[in-house]
Amino acid sequence: MSAVSDRLPAFPWDKLEPYKKTAAAHPDGIVDLSVGTPVDPVPEHIQKALIAAADSPGYPTVWGTPELRDALTRWVEHRLGAREVTHRHVLPVVGSKELVAWLPTQLGLGPGDQVAFPRLAYPTYEVGARLARAEHVAYDDPTELDPSRLKLLWLNSPSNPTGRVLAKEELTRIVAWAREHGVLVLSDECYIELGWEADPVSVLHPGVNGGSYDGIVAVHSLSKRSNLAGYRAAFLAGDPAVLGPLLQIRKHGGMMTPAPTQAAVVAALGDDEHVRVQRERYAARRAALRDALLAHGFRIEHSEASLYLWATRDESCWDTVAHLADRGILVAPGDFYGPAGDRFVRVALTATDERVRAAAARLTA
Secondary structure, X not given: OHHHHXXXXXXXXXXXXXXXXXXXXXXXXXXXXXXXXXXXXXXXXHHHHHHHOOOOOOOOOOOOOHHHHHHHHHHHHHHHOOOOOOHHHEEEEOXXXXXXXXXXXXXOOOOOOEEEEEOOOOOHHHHHHHHOOOEEEEEOOHHHOOOOOEEEEEEEOOOOOOOOOOOHHHHHHHHHHHHHOOOEEEEEOOOOOOEOOOOOOOOOOHHHHOOOXXXXXXXXXXXXXXXXXXXXXXXXXXXXXXXXXXXXXXXXXXXXXXXXXHHHXXXXXXXXXXXXXXXXXXXXXXXXXXXXXXXXXXXXXXXXXXXXXXXXOOOOHHHHHHHHHOOOEEOEEHHHHOHHHOOOEEEEOOOOHHHHHHHHHHHHO
């Protein structure tokens, strides 16, 4: 076991513990803006769907029920503009983090293969490469990479942590380059419903892929848009030549989304109203935190989408973390997401309205 764990970097969040203690000592309590975990209730109709499916004594299928697959294909077409999506084009997974961490291994990648991801990125992309013993490389523009050993190219739009959105033209250019060189594109689109100053586009859109899903797969999650982080509900959509073998591997590995969660996903994807309501909550919190950070002397870059503000005071990210912790506010240091983030902090919008008001008051006092 140590041989596997030795491949992994130190768990970054452990470094934040002293600052969390400082923030928790504030007389009015901590405002934790460090992790993007939902705090609002699961919509009632989704809870009811979960409860109605609670009597599920048998094993669920890895591919999901026909009703789930119908819901996935309908949503991909309705929300992302994809065309001619069939059950072969979708695959439920047990939360997106599990998928990101184990995908290189499940694809058969290993020593000598390369996995690429953005210069500022979700740390689990690197973890996935390390678990597979593959090499990892960070990029600013993926089309400048040497494609000779590149097997898996991660895109992330809207970005975690920066909130940057890749324009349709940029996605089109990258997809064309990857196809030319036989590189599989995995597009992490888990924040696609949370565009504020930009309208994110999926790689599944025909304007990006030319009407073909060859060599492209999109990753989607219900954690943020439906507050289902605790349900572990996510799915893949795209190239059947990729998803078919993954389905067989995941069958052997028993990677099954629980039956009650499958029923909840059907209910969640069949309703747009709860997403609109949640977006409004986040938009209000974003406006309050953005105004307060700017008033406090921060500069905010990108952040046109997703659940975060990418902010800087032009100093070490750890100095900023300490500065805010003294005010009872905990944020994530930017270097968690790569060395290029060492002068930024990531500020999550996932706190209650009351806690966001408290943070704003402390920053503008």
